[in-house]
Amino acid sequence: MGAGCCKSDDAHPISRTHGHKIAPFQLDSNRDHQKELTELTLTENTFNNSQIIWQRGDLVGEGVYGKVYQAMNLNTGELLAVKSYKLNHDEEIAQKELISIKRELLILKFLDHPNIIKYFQVDYESNTNTIDILIEYVPSGSMLNLLQKYRVFSESVIRNYTKQLLDGLDYLHSNEVIHRDLKSANILITENSTLKLTDFGCSRRFDSNVSSQSKSFKGSPYWMSPEMVTNTGHSYPSDIWSLGCLVIEMASGRPPWSNYSKFSKDVLRLIAKPGNMPDMPRVSSSLMDFISRCLQRDPEKRATAKELLAHEFIIVTPPAKCYDSIRTSANNLSVNSSHNGKISDMKKEL
DSSP states (O other), X not given: OOBOOOOOSSOOOOOOOOSOOOOOOOOOTTSOHHHHHHHHHHHHHHHHTSOOOEEEEEEEEEOSSOEEEEEEEXXXXXXXXXXXXXXXXXXXXXXXXXXXHHHHHHHHTTOOOTTBOOEEEEEEETTXXXXXXEEEOOTTOBHHHHHHHHSSXXXXXXXXXXXXXXXXXXXXXXXXXXXXXXXXXXEEEOTTOOEEEOOOXXXXXXXXXXXXXXXXXXXOGGGOOHXXXXXXXXXXXXXXXXXXXXXXXXXXXXXXXXXXXXXXHHHHHHHHSTTOOOOOOSOOHHHHHHHHHHOOSSGGGSOOHHHHHTSHXXXXXXXXXXXXXXXXXXXXXXXXXXXXXXHHHHHHHO
16 A cells, blocks of 8 residues: 655644646646655645645556555544556656646646636656645545436536636636636535536646637547537637536436547537537426527537526526415414414414
């Protein structure tokens, strides 16, 4: 069982720095990547002003780029998640991996929002050439796990989850960050139904002083926007398209386009073809309108996260007639004298 090589004289609680803007990304591609990693670790330790002594636990997830372990903070007993990246032995490939990891760190460490996974620390183990990123541990699993278990969500659940996703996206976009890989597997859900956006490996910060469009190809096919697929330049609206795809997935139990093909090339071809739209689930008119606002093929016509937070599907309130029905029921109650006081109090509240 491995452990992080972090030592500290005093036990410090996990802490984060708040209110910082994301720093510009800079990396000298000609420098030795081990030196870069050593400097990155030192920089991060200075940033946190504390070092977490931790011990690696069980493997809880595995992806293309690395593995995720449960871990324990040996100072406090708090459980953490550790994203572990073993760099390639090839120097050129390792350098590209390092660039991607450092870009994720430079974004993630400055984000501070209840619907975004918390970052704590990064460590580099030179003997194994491994980078370990310590983040918040969410044992309940992902939205994908819940969909596999419950198949579809009710509109009330969709409303709750979508509202939280919009809050997180509005925060990201306000801080000039686009997620670029929004999908059910990258959304963790706590036991009290709080959503956490995670996996910022594809994310990018848009500098307002330079081009506002990216032409890099990032994301997962079923959730990718047409402009991402056609490589015509994308920005924040691309996340909104992915959100619309997520809502379809929550309502139908499967991602859009998945009924046509399981092959990425086929899905990308479908998305790229002008006029093509995914099949819509059977939902209420307000939810259907919400989805259509997200899935405008022209990104300039797509609603923003802030606009969608004001959509009728999100801000819906119980109809007044429901309260009228409750009032009528209270007035018609026939009770004995011992309960009269309580019923009178209830009528006043209504």
